[in-house]
Amino acid sequence: MFRRSRHPSSGRAEGEESPALPDARLGGQRPLPASEYLPGDPAVTLRDVHKRYGRGNSAVHALRGVGISLPRASFTAVMGPSGSGKSTFLQCAAGLDRPTSGSVLLGDTDLTKLRESRLSDLRLTRLGFVFQHFNLLPALTVYQNIRLPLKLAGRPVDRGAIEQMLARVGLPDRARHRPGELSGGQQQRVAIARALITDPDVIFADEPTGALDTTTAAEVLTLLREAVDNLGATVVMVTHEPSAAAWADRVLFLVDGEVSDELMLGDPEEISARMRVLTSATDRPQSAAPGMRGRG
Numbered sequence: 525m526f527r528r529s530r531h532p533s534s535g536r537a538e539g540e541e542s543p544a545l546p547d548a549r550l551g552g553q554r555p556l557p558a559s560e561y562l563p564g565d566p567a568v569t570l571r572d573v574h575k576r577y578g579r580g581n582s583a584v585h586a587l588r589g590v591g592i593s594l595p596r597a598s599f600t601a602v603m604g605p606s607g608s609g610k611s612t613f614l615q616c617a618a619g620l621d622r623p624t625s626g627s628v629l630l631g632d633t634d635l636t637k638l639r640e641s642r643l644s645d646l647r648l649t650r651l652g653f654v655f656q657h658f659n660l661l662p663a664l665t666v667y668q669n670i671r672l673p674l675k676l677a678g679r680p681v682d683r684g685a686i687e688q689m690l691a692r693v694g695l696p697d698r699a700r701h702r703p704g705e706l707s708g709g710q711q712q713r714v715a716i717a718r719a720l721i722t723d724p725d726v727i728f729a730d731e732p733t734g735a736l737d738t739t740t741a742a743e744v745l746t747l748l749r750e751a752v753d754n755l756g757a758t759v760v761m762v763t764h765e766p767s768a769a770a771w772a773d774r775v776l777f778l779v780d781g782e783v784s785d786e787l788m789l790g791d792p793e794e795i796s797a798r799m800r801v802l803t804s805a806t807d808r809p810q811s812a813a814p815g816m817r818g819r820g
């Protein structure tokens with residue numbers, strides 16, 4: 525089982541009370557759900573988002589009126605049975621796909637009103653992505669992979685900042701290596717460094733631990749957790765694994781395209797139990813994610 529390690533006072537002045545982080549299971553109490561800490565300052569807001577694929581009898585309603593607000597500097601996991609709309613949620617929230625109706629706001633910017641060119645600029649400058657299979661460019665070195673989003677966005681490259689980022693993800697001596705020379709966990713750490721280097725408003729992670737063993741997965745989740753706690757990043761992560769979701773502040777459960785439930789600071793057992801209820805209610809088989817079984 526993964527162990528969550530929190531950093532209660534990080535990102536705040538010394539002695540300042542942290543509103544967000546005391547973990548009930550680590551002996552503290554958390555009086556409010558994350559969604560209520562910064563009610564006026566969400567990083568991402570979905571308002572009555574519908575997504576329909578196809579038309580007529582063959583139409584699939586992948587999202588049915590999702591309305592949710594994700595506070596800045598929070599870590600949200602999205603779970604749900606196979607086909608419940610998790611990927612569609614992530615794609616719409618990240619401006620990679622357009623909802624059929626409803627709106628998606630990144631801060632104050634309504635993504636559904638932007639042209640494609642503005643949207644891709646915004647994805648480069650304000651969003652970070654971490655994928656299950658890392659998606660690093662194999663011909664580039666680790667350093668060049670991390671530098672890439674800055675170059676694509678036409679932003680100045682600060683060599684020191686990239687080296688610092690490499691140290692932050694625990695790979696200070698791997699700058700000249702190619703991804704093929706690294707383990708899966710190391711590649712995912714590079715992908716996280718690449719996602720963080722632009723200081724994005726939100727990092728979207730799609731099954732970031734799906735290809736990793738338990739120990740390596742915990743290292744990667746620690747980095748995402750630290751990005752939230754120490755850098756004030758906002759992370760949204762789709763996962764099938766209760767042990768991974770337990771690193772989040774909040775778990776959203778999707779069923780048939782709707783947010784049917786949520787859990788604050790759930791531990792793997794609670795999250796698994798909630799998933800079992802949802803899965804039996806929808807009477808659908810789980811996706812064959814190995815992490816879903818045997819963990820938590």
Ligand SMILES: Nc1ncnc2c1ncn2[C@@H]1O[C@H](COP(=O)(O)OP(=O)(O)OP(=O)(O)O)[C@@H](O)[C@H]1O
Nearest residue numbers: 577584586604605606607608609610611612613811
């Ligand atoms: N491009 C598409 N065209 C038609 N239907 C689609 C498309 N993409 C997704 N769907 C359908 O929308 C529904 C939600 O799919 P989605 O991939 O978002 O679910 P998911 O929860 O991520 O599933 P999984 O856990 O299996 O990856 C499913 O019924 C799926 O078949």
